Each structure stands twice: as structure tokens, then as C-alpha cells.
Amino acid sequence: MKQSKSSFEWKKVTESRLFFPLVAFALIMLFDLIFIPGFFHLEIKQGHLYGNLIDVLRNSAPTIVLAMGMTLVIATGGVDLSVGAVMAIAASTACIMLNPNLVGYKLADVTRESDPTYSFTPLFFVFLVPLIISAICGLWNGLLVAYGKIQPMVATLILMIAGRGIAQLVTNAIKIIIYNGTFLQLGNGWLFLLPAALYVAAIVFAIAWFITRKSSLGMFIESVGINSRSSFFSGIDEKKIKLFAYVFCGICAGIAGMVAVSSIRTSDANQVGLYFELDAILAVIIGGTLLGTGGRFSLLASAIGALVIQATTTSSLAIGVPASALIAVKAVVVIVVILLYSQQVRDFIQKITSRTSQKEAKS
Amino acid sequence: MAESGNEIVTMKGIYKSFPGVHALEDVDFTLGKGEIHALVGENGAGKSTLIKVLTGVERPDKGTITLDGKEVSIRSPQHAQEMGISTVYQEVNLCPNLTIAENILIGREPMKWGSIDWKTMNSNARQILHGLDIDIDVTQTLGSCSVAIQQMAAIARAFEISSARILILDEPTSSLTTHETEQLFGVMRKLKSEGMAIIFITHFLDQVYEVTDRITVLRNGKLVGTYATATLPRLELITKMIGRTLFEFDDMTKLKLESRQHIKGDALLQAKGLGRSGSIQPFDLELHAGEVVGLAGLLGSGRTEIAQLLFGIDKPDSGSITMDGKALKNFSPFSSIERGVALCPEDRKVAGIVADLTVRENIILAMQASLGWFKHLSLQKQYEIADKYIKLLNISTPSADQPVKNLSGGNQQKVILARWLATNPRLLILDEPTRGIDVGTKAEIQKLVLSLAEEGKSCMFISSELEEVLRTSHRIVVLRDQEKIAEYTGEVGERKIMQSIAGSD
Structure with missing residues (x-):
């Protein structure tokens, strides 16, 4: 009797959406524990926590933020390939607003290049305008997908390609170095022992969770993803739902872009957010939301998915994998996780576990 | 009875359980060569599960399957096919973007010089369909054909598998017209005379009596019995299927007569010259509170089109709809729900x-949609509503948290009904609410419609089964070829309506 009860609970655990992402994360941590001495070493320097683990958390912040928006888009049955490019647009916009003189616009009389207190535009707008622009980018994607009925992959590919060009135009194709201290805090600052970027990710996660799970939006998004015709018959405006998802995804990309550019201190339209769309999509897939068909989603699982990707990167670098070969290592992790999600493999695992439990029951 | 020794399949003592349900308990089943064998029972009786066990989709927990006297274990649908068991499923399972010929011959394309010989393939497909008395361009894509043609293509595909000795037809006729059904029966009889063993699953009892030799009845996963069709009276069959007698049907007639008094004089909804080119000719229609209006007509006669116009799925291009005396301007499901109109789709x-x-989520979906994004129903409230309708409509589910896909067809239908009842509509349009569900649940739904009318709701009842329309409706609108032909109030004979549908006097 006791036996059956415990196996029932075990089943509940394995069926949880968080199970596979957590297992993947735990496996990477286990690997680090064995092969990388001092990986879990944490120390406090000048009121900041330092260590590999903290690096993983800090560096995963932009991907977590992106993954929140991407989760909603994928849940509606779509995908947004343009987030990396939108990150670059947002980053370039923020930088040009901080100091347009660097690009030769000569808008101010004095060039105060390396003054950490200087900002050409009030800081509030430096943060706000890129968000508005990235929301417009999302709106563009959403209009093409929801109202233009263009396949999401094609529709967002347009901005993925055009976006980097736009970002170049904004900064006259010049790399802008950021000196403003407050803006730099976003990617490099610390707050209560932890990196500031992590708080940004946490806030975006909380907002995304709140607007999807504390309103009916989450259910509508899932419903549209699973069966858009049934949803339409039930009075749900599937176009508006999709539009919302893309706009939200655009805003997330804008935030991620500012965090990313702040941490690398230079706006480079060709580098900011490069390949981030792939990381974000992978994070969502690892989190168990189905690409292509959409439907049920879990923001927490996507966030853990983002951690898995960053942990892979950090661990690979720590054991000496050259940066150029990183993508190959990521591919391996992705293959393993995706295999775990495949129904075939799951049935196989279930067969094995049910056999062993039968043996146990017999003995 | 098939003589012993003639059996091609013998299933003995089959058990199969899913989490929380015993789908099959100690079921025996035999199928003889050259026999058409009906498998009947209510939803959740275990018909589909039995078929899945036979076709290798599910493995039985216990029991044996004997094929041609040899005990076999069927590992997969493909394995079943290799052994000569071929299946046409309830839902069409083909590729809508391929041509009809490709769909029929996929995987068995005739080859020439290492590539597909399209000419031979198309002519083969044409020939196969010709055997079914269907003359159609096989190079058009399947998706552009009617559901009936798609269904026929699926059937053609199933028995085209040359080694097929056992053909399983799971509700093949639910979307076919009478003529097409006749064609299908002709084909079935021909195959039978060639020695094919056919399992025929259907909810239409007429068809059971028309075409089958034996009947196996299942109820709640248990075997009730196997009978020779000729010796089992229809009433007895129904009694065996639902495990109770049919006095309830007499109750319904009474209920209908009583509820007639409650019909309001003023129209709740009035359509004037309403039409949409290509789907329905302009028509006039009045719907009253407390009344059930039945739409009778063949598939494609414009029944569904009327329902979708009234609910705002499609926009009319002529005429007007007034509700409570006010002309309507916005046409969308959302604004219809706001007005108190509900459509339970086909x-x-x-x-x-x-x-x-x-x-739970399926039940509250439309209600929540009408409330909008931010007037979120609390979880507690959601459970309250879900539990209320699970009880009211007698939905059999382990819990309100069960994914709706795990429920049987009839119970899924009830969930959708619950979704619309939860919006508290004044006009409820039911498009084929009883398609593909069992006799018992059918009667439940018909009764529900009448009692809703009695509560003062206006109902529109659409069904391919004329008998059902007659039994539930106070007034019947007849459609033919996308046109409203006639309207009958009061008791009308089935014959008169049929003539009106057929267009002869």
C-alpha cells in the first residue's frame, strides 16, 4: 500500500512541467561539481557575491527576459526570430540618446565624452524610448502574423534581417562606448549581494506571470495555441491575443537589449543580441512549451531553461572549451533535452521504470 | 451465427484499464469470414478501446487474440496492417494537401524508372473510386472535397491494402448523406461476398439492421452479448445498449406538449431577407423565447450556414437581424455572446x-471570454461553475482537472454544451449536438433542450437525423440546396418533411 502511494507521487513529480528542465539543470551542476573544482565557491567581496554560480545567474538575465516574451509567442503557436535584432535596435537607441555627440551628430555644444554623470537625454527617456520602439517592432510582427496571416517564421524573419540594418542606421554604424554610470548599473551593478541584472529578470518574470496567470490572458493564449478556431467560436479574439504576445515579446527584447548592451559597455549593432533568438527559443523548448503547436506553457520552466543554457555556456568555458566551439556543446545539451521530451523516448523510459517497479512488487 | 471454424478473429477475456477507468473487462469477441458485424454501445462502452486493442494501438492488460486459429500479439497499427487488419477511423485521417489519388495510394505508389508513375497512379485511383460508384477528378487536393468524399477516400484507401482480410469501419457514415451511405453499403456487401470480414461501428441503428449479420453489444466496458441481427428486435437492442427501457421517449412527447404553452408571442430574434452569397439564399426567420426550432435538411443544405450567420461567425451580405426589436450591427462571436446568443458548433x-x-477551463472559456481579460474568475468560482455543470449534465470525468481530450466523444459534447450554458444564453443554437454520440446521451441532450425551452430560452436544433428533429422541435424549418423551402408548425409526419427535403410532392 505504502509502495503504491510513493510511486504515485513519483509519477506526479515526473509529470510536472518543471521536472525535465530541473533534471537538466541538476545534471549540469553535477558535472560541474565533479569536473570543475571550485565551481560552487562563493565569496563576498565589497558586499558583492562572487563565483561561477553568480556569473551563471547574471549572464542568463537577458535570456530569461527574452524567454518570457518568447514563451507567450510560442504558446500561441508562433515564434519570434527577430528578438536578437530588436535587442540591437533598443541598445543602439539607448546609446544614441545617452550621447549622440559621439556619433558626430553635434547636438550639444560641449562633448563630455567620458563623464559618468552625463546623459544627453533625461535618463527616464533613455530607458523609455527604446522600450516604446521595441514595442512597435513587436506590433509590426504581431500585425503581420495575426492580421496579415503570414507564417510567424517568415513574418519575423523580415525584422530579424532588417533590424540589424536599422540598428546600424541609428548609430551611423559607429560603436558607442557607454560612460553613463547609472545606465551601466543595469548590466554591471549590484544590489543586496546580487547582480542588478538578476533583479531585472525577476521583475520581468513577475510581471509576465502576473498578467498571464492572474488574469485570463494565460488561458486565452493557451487556448488560441491549442485550437484557434474553437477559441474564436468561444468569443476569444485570437488576433488580439496574438498581437499582445508579439508586442510583449518585443518589449522583453528591448529590456534584454538594454541589459546586454549595459553589460558589454559598447553598442555594437552587429554583436548585441547576436544569436540570442536561438537561446531564447531553446530556453522555451527546454521549458517544455511546444514549438509549432503551442498550447500549455510555464514561465518558470522557461526561466529554468534559460539557466540551463547559460550554465552550459559557463561550464563549457570553465573546462576550457574554446568560445568558438560553444555552439556545438549547446547543441548536445539541446539534443538530450529534446530527446527526453519525445514521446517515443518517454514511453521507453516508462516501460523500463514500470518493469523495475513490477520486479519490486514481486520481490 | 457464424459457424464455428469460420472465425477469422477470436478475442477472449480482454481486459484493458486506463488510469481511473476500466475500459474493457472480460470482453469476448468473434468475427467470421464474410460477415458484417456491428459493434454497438453507448459512449464509453469500450467500442473504440476494443478496436484499438485489435489494431495494435493499445495493448490489452489481459486476454488473448487469435487470428486464423493462431494466437497473436499485435504490436502496432502497422503490424496489424501486415496481418490484414485495415481500419477507417471516425475522423478522417488523411493529408488534406495531397491529391485524392496520392491519399489513396500513398506508400504503395506505382513506380516506373525509379520515380512515381503518376499516370498509372491516377488511373488506378480513378478505378478504385469507380468501384465505389464515385466519379471524381482524383488529381484535386483532398482538402477541397466535401467531408463525404474525404471519408470515401479513406475507405478506398483502407481496402486498397491488398492483403486486407479484416476491415474495421469506425463510424464511417456519420458525415455521409443517404445516397453516399447507400453507396458505401453496396461496397460493403460486395466485399463481404468476396470473403472480407467487416466490423462496423455506428450509432445509426437503421444502418445496423440494414447491413449487418450479427451485433455485439458492449456496455460500460463489459460484454452484454452477441446476437444475430435478424432475431433481435430493435427495442430490445436499445434496451441492451442503454440498460434501461425507452419509456423516457414517451416522456419527451409529453414534455414537448407541455412546453409548447410557454412559447412567447414576441420574437426574440428576427431575420429578414438574411443571406450570404455562396452559403445561404436570403431567408426570413423568427425565433421566440421558449420555443425549439428545428432545422431539417441534408448535409450542405445551409443548416450550418444559418447557424453561423446568426452567431456572427460569418457576416451576412444581405438582409438584417433584429434582436429585441433592435437591428444588429456588429457580427462576431464575442458580440453574439454579449447579446445572449450561443452556438454549439457542428x-x-x-x-x-x-x-x-x-x-474546467473548457467549461468557463466562453464565459471568461465575454468577461474579458482582466475580470478574471477566481479559481474557486471556476470550480464551482465546472462542478455545477458536471453534475447537471452528468458528465463522466474523474475530475474537473482532467484534460478534455481524455473524455469520450459524448462527454466532450456535454462539456461544450456546459460551456454555452454557463454563458446563460437566451438563444441557444445547437448544430448537430448529438452527432457520434450514443442513444442514451442523445436522449439526455434532447430532453435538456426541451427543458431549456421551458425555462424560457429559445433553442435552434440542427440535426441530420430527422426523427430527432421531429421529436424535439415545436417548429421545423426545411432547407434544400442553400435555400429555405418550408416551415411547419405543430405535429408533422416524417414523410411530409422528407418529401419537402427531397423536393417532390
Whole structure:
């Protein structure tokens, strides 16, 4: 009797959406524990926590933020390939607003290049305008997908390609170095022992969770993803739902872009957010939301998915994998996780576990 | 009875359980060569599970399957096919973007010089369909054909598998017209005379009596018995299927007579010259509170089109709708729900259920949609509503948190009904609410419609089964070729309506 009860609970655990992402994360941590001495070493320097683990958390912040928006888009049955490019647009916009003189616009009389207190535009707008622009980018994607009925992959590919060009135009194709201290805090600052970027990710996660799970939006998004015709018959405006998802995804990309550019201190339209769309999509897939068909989603699982990707990167670098070969290592992790999600493999695992439990029951 | 020794399949003592349900308990089944064998029972009786066991989709927990006297274990649908068991499923399972010929011959394309010989393939396909008395361009894509043609293509595909000795037809006729059904029966009889063993699953009892030799009845996963069709009276069959007698049907007639008094004089909804080119000719229609209006007509006669116009799925291009004396301007499902109109759509799978959402979420979906994004129903309230309708409609589900895809067809239909009842509509349009569900649940739904009318709701009842329309409706509108032909009030004979549908006097 006791036996059956415990196996029932075990089943509940394995069926949880968080199970596979957590297992993947735990496996990477286990690997680090064995092969990388001092990986879990944490120390406090000048009121900041330092260590590999903290690096993983800090560096995963932009991907977590992106993954929140991407989760909603994928849940509606779509995908947004343009987030990396939108990150670059947002980053370039923020930088040009901080100091347009660097690009030769000569808008101010004095060039105060390396003054950490200087900002050409009030800081509030430096943060706000890129968000508005990235929301417009999302709106563009959403209009093409929801109202233009263009396949999401094609529709967002347009901005993925055009976006980097736009970002170049904004900064006259010049790399802008950021000196403003407050803006730099976003990617490099610390707050209560932890990196500031992590708080940004946490806030975006909380907002995304709140607007999807504390309103009916989450259910509508899932419903549209699973069966858009049934949803339409039930009075749900599937176009508006999709539009919302893309706009939200655009805003997330804008935030991620500012965090990313702040941490690398230079706006480079060709580098900011490069390949981030792939990381974000992978994070969502690892989190168990189905690409292509959409439907049920879990923001927490996507966030853990983002951690898995960053942990892979950090661990690979720590054991000496050259940066150029990183993508190959990521591919391996992705293959393993995706295999775990495949129904075939799951049935196989279930067969094995049910056999062993039968043996146990017999003995 | 098939003589012993003639059996091609013998299933003995089959058990199969799913989490929380015993789908099959100690079921025996035999199928003889050259026999058409009906498998009947209510929803959840275990018909589909039995078929899945036979076709290798599910493995039985216990029991043996003997094929040609040898005990076999069927590992997969493909394995079943290799052994000569071929199946046509309830829902068409083909590729809509391929041509008819490709669909029929996929995997068995005739080859020439290492590539597909299209000419031979098309002419083969044409020939196969010709055997079914269907003359159609086989190079058009399947998706552009009617559901009936798609269904025929699926059947053609199933028995085209040359080694097929056993053909399983799971509700093949639910979307066919009378003529097409006749064609199908002709083909079935021909195959039977060639020695094919056919299992025929259907909810239409007429068809059971028309075409089958034996009947096996299942109820709640248990075997009730196997009978020779000729010796089993229809009433007895129904009694065996639902485990109770049919006095309830007499109750319904009484209920209908009583509820007639409650019909309001003023029209709740009035359509004047309403039409949409290509789908329905302009028509006039009045719907009253407390009244059930039945739409009778063949598939494609404009029944569904009327329902979708009234609910705002499609926009009319002529005429007007007034509700409570006011002309309507906005046409969308959302504004219809706001007005108190509900549509339980024809195709449960495509436009009804949201498969991966739970029973609870499916039930509150339309209600929540009308409230909007931010007037979020609390979880407690959601459970309250879901539990209320699970009880009211007698939905059999382990819990309100079960994904709706795990429920049987009839119960899914009830969930969709619950979704619309939860919006508290004044006008409820039911498009084929009883398609593909069992006799018992059918009667339940018909009764429900009448009692809703008695409560003062206006109902529109659409069904391919004329008998059902007659039994539930106070007034019947007859459609033919996308046109409203006639309207009958009071008791009318089935014959008169049929003549009106057929267009002869």
C-alpha cells in the first residue's frame, strides 16, 4: 500500500512541467561539481557575491527576459526570430540618446565624452524610448502574423534581417562606448549581494506571470495555441491575443537589449543580441512549451531553461572549451533535452521504470 | 451465427484499464469470414478501446487474440496492417494537401524508372473510386472535397491494402448523406461476398439492421452479448445498449406538449431577407423565447450556414437581424455572446473542444471570454461553475482537472454544451449536438433542450437525423440546396418533411 502511494507521487513529480528542465539543470551542476573544482565557491567581496554560480545567474538575465516574451509567442503557436535584432535596435537607441555627440551628430555644444554623470537625454527617456520602439517592432510582427496571416517564421524573419540594418542606421554604424554610470548599473551593478541584472529578470518574470496567470490572458493564449478556431467560436479574439504576445515579446527584447548592451559597455549593432533568438527559443523548448503547436506553457520552466543554457555556456568555458566551439556543446545539451521530451523516448523510459517497479512488487 | 471454424478473429477475456477507468473487462469477441458485424454501445462502452486493442494501438492488460486459429500479439497499427487488419477511423485521417489519388495510394505508389508513375497512379485511383460508384477528378487536393468524399477516400484507401482480410469501419457514415451511405453499403456487401470480414461501428441503428449479420453489444466496458441481427428486435437492442427501457421517449412527447404553452408571442430574434452569397439564399426567420426550432435538411443544405450567420461567425451580405426589436450591427462571436446568443458548433473537434485544456477551463472559456481579460474568475468560482455543470449534465470525468481530450466523444459534447450554458444564453443554437454520440446521451441532450425551452430560452436544433428533429422541435424549418423551402408548425409526419427535403410532392 505504502509502495503504491510513493510511486504515485513519483509519477506526479515526473509529470510536472518543471521536472525535465530541473533534471537538466541538476545534471549540469553535477558535472560541474565533479569536473570543475571550485565551481560552487562563493565569496563576498565589497558586499558583492562572487563565483561561477553568480556569473551563471547574471549572464542568463537577458535570456530569461527574452524567454518570457518568447514563451507567450510560442504558446500561441508562433515564434519570434527577430528578438536578437530588436535587442540591437533598443541598445543602439539607448546609446544614441545617452550621447549622440559621439556619433558626430553635434547636438550639444560641449562633448563630455567620458563623464559618468552625463546623459544627453533625461535618463527616464533613455530607458523609455527604446522600450516604446521595441514595442512597435513587436506590433509590426504581431500585425503581420495575426492580421496579415503570414507564417510567424517568415513574418519575423523580415525584422530579424532588417533590424540589424536599422540598428546600424541609428548609430551611423559607429560603436558607442557607454560612460553613463547609472545606465551601466543595469548590466554591471549590484544590489543586496546580487547582480542588478538578476533583479531585472525577476521583475520581468513577475510581471509576465502576473498578467498571464492572474488574469485570463494565460488561458486565452493557451487556448488560441491549442485550437484557434474553437477559441474564436468561444468569443476569444485570437488576433488580439496574438498581437499582445508579439508586442510583449518585443518589449522583453528591448529590456534584454538594454541589459546586454549595459553589460558589454559598447553598442555594437552587429554583436548585441547576436544569436540570442536561438537561446531564447531553446530556453522555451527546454521549458517544455511546444514549438509549432503551442498550447500549455510555464514561465518558470522557461526561466529554468534559460539557466540551463547559460550554465552550459559557463561550464563549457570553465573546462576550457574554446568560445568558438560553444555552439556545438549547446547543441548536445539541446539534443538530450529534446530527446527526453519525445514521446517515443518517454514511453521507453516508462516501460523500463514500470518493469523495475513490477520486479519490486514481486520481490 | 457464424459457424464455428469460420472465425477469422477470436478475442477472449480482454481486459484493458486506463488510469481511473476500466475500459474493457472480460470482453469476448468473434468475427467470421464474410460477415458484417456491428459493434454497438453507448459512449464509453469500450467500442473504440476494443478496436484499438485489435489494431495494435493499445495493448490489452489481459486476454488473448487469435487470428486464423493462431494466437497473436499485435504490436502496432502497422503490424496489424501486415496481418490484414485495415481500419477507417471516425475522423478522417488523411493529408488534406495531397491529391485524392496520392491519399489513396500513398506508400504503395506505382513506380516506373525509379520515380512515381503518376499516370498509372491516377488511373488506378480513378478505378478504385469507380468501384465505389464515385466519379471524381482524383488529381484535386483532398482538402477541397466535401467531408463525404474525404471519408470515401479513406475507405478506398483502407481496402486498397491488398492483403486486407479484416476491415474495421469506425463510424464511417456519420458525415455521409443517404445516397453516399447507400453507396458505401453496396461496397460493403460486395466485399463481404468476396470473403472480407467487416466490423462496423455506428450509432445509426437503421444502418445496423440494414447491413449487418450479427451485433455485439458492449456496455460500460463489459460484454452484454452477441446476437444475430435478424432475431433481435430493435427495442430490445436499445434496451441492451442503454440498460434501461425507452419509456423516457414517451416522456419527451409529453414534455414537448407541455412546453409548447410557454412559447412567447414576441420574437426574440428576427431575420429578414438574411443571406450570404455562396452559403445561404436570403431567408426570413423568427425565433421566440421558449420555443425549439428545428432545422431539417441534408448535409450542405445551409443548416450550418444559418447557424453561423446568426452567431456572427460569418457576416451576412444581405438582409438584417433584429434582436429585441433592435437591428444588429456588429457580427462576431464575442458580440453574439454579449447579446445572449450561443452556438454549439457542428464539428466538435475542430471548432468545439480545446483538447489540452482541462474540463474546467473548457467549461468557463466562453464565459471568461465575454468577461474579458482582466475580470478574471477566481479559481474557486471556476470550480464551482465546472462542478455545477458536471453534475447537471452528468458528465463522466474523474475530475474537473482532467484534460478534455481524455473524455469520450459524448462527454466532450456535454462539456461544450456546459460551456454555452454557463454563458446563460437566451438563444441557444445547437448544430448537430448529438452527432457520434450514443442513444442514451442523445436522449439526455434532447430532453435538456426541451427543458431549456421551458425555462424560457429559445433553442435552434440542427440535426441530420430527422426523427430527432421531429421529436424535439415545436417548429421545423426545411432547407434544400442553400435555400429555405418550408416551415411547419405543430405535429408533422416524417414523410411530409422528407418529401419537402427531397423536393417532390
